[in-house]
Amino acid sequence: MRETVVLPFCGAPPLPGELWMRWTLDPVLIGLLALVPALYLTFVPKGEGRERAFFWLGWATLVVAFVSPLCALSAALFSARVAHHVLLVAVAAPLLALANPWRARMALPYPALWLLIHAFALWFWHAPIPYEAALRSDALYWLMQLSLLGSALLFWSSALSGRHAAMTAPVTLLAAMMQMGLLGALITFAPRPLYTAHALSTEPFGLTPLADQQLAGLIMWAPGALPYLVAALAFAASALRGAAAGSAPSR
Known part of the structure; x- marks a missing residue:
């Protein structure tokens, strides 16, 4: 009996010369x-210009992640898949969270809880067995993508807009950065390739499976953690400015 070949949602791994044709x-x-933008523009007030700008940036990030050749490249390289996931959880998610003009009134409590849920999704889907399963099933593939994006959106919404966000956000965001960096470090320093789905598709791009995996870990470790650090520093700076203004002597 001939074995059925199951292709991931983004299709067969491309060759370098055909990559830019693989939208x-x-x-x-x-x-x-x-x-998505049709619904957003219908329900968001026209005067919310900054929120709309955040929305369009977040939406464009989703288009890049799912429509551009990055999707096809992620079928060949694990490093591209990690870059794809970083775009979802560390770029699109915070931008879409900031695009909600009612985020202050709809703020989710307990950002640490949402961080745990998001971290579980991130670590689970980057474990070899669930990851391989997601590439063999469109249903699991979309479950992976939606759970990563959804849990990240809930986390960022809670961290950025909580009642005490100015005080708690730096700690929560730094914790998120650390767990992302730890996962990236474990992937980087793994002594052997962990993801057999990419065992035969990295060579055309000049990478061994182990080098591709190490690059993926570095992407998660540094660029992937950077948005969390930037947001934490921004909140810390805002809190310090507020404390300085409150302690300034009145004239």
């Missing part, structure tokens, strides 16, 4: 991506 034009995906 993901799935009609359902395109329709959903078109529906």
